[in-house]
């Protein structure tokens with residue numbers, strides 16, 4: 001698929017006049033150009049498949065081979081609909097809060113939330129677990145929504161520090177409280193499978209705010225998953 005020259009230039013240079021969807025603001029600080037959503041997802045799949053086929057051809061691979069012929073489109077669909085679906089604000093989960101009818105006032109911890117993200121420097125996986133906690137301020141949230149928040153921000157090209165901050169910011173906004181904690185422990189395949197090829201290290205990042213700045217409260221959170 002070929003774009004009209006004007007649109008193509010504006011997309012590439014980021015200097016077009018297309019309006020930015022208001023929900024782009026929910027993308028927080030992931031670096032995106034102003035025309036990030038001029039193209040539809042379907043249009044992006046077509047263009048990425050074309051470009052990925054070029055990369056494979058440059059590498060000398062025979063795209064007529066039965067096993068390789070479908071790879072460019074497969075990769076393009078995976079990027080847009082799975083691996084990087086969190087770039088599109090339209091995929092942001094709707095968070096519904098419920099009245100805290102049971103008057104639960106203690107810490108809620110959800111442990112071992114799966115994190116499948118992608119290192120934005122090498123485009124290889126970041127695999128880890130995220131532990132989150134909060135104190136309800138009047139309202140509570142369905143537990144699976146915590147998983148969905150973690151998943152949404154994970155499904156972007158990321159650095160672990162930004163991912164941690166984005167999850168924390170979204171928890172605060174959604175749960176309407178500053179009393180949140182995030183602890184993310186992840187392996188980076190760019191460290192594990194290339195470069196220094198260190199297979200045993202993992203990286204920990206965290207965010208504590210509100211009541212979690214109290215060392216006792218923080219320790220209660222840490223004990224919940226560290227034992």
Ligand SMILES: [Zn+2]
Nearest residue numbers: 119121122190
């Ligand atoms: Zn990397």
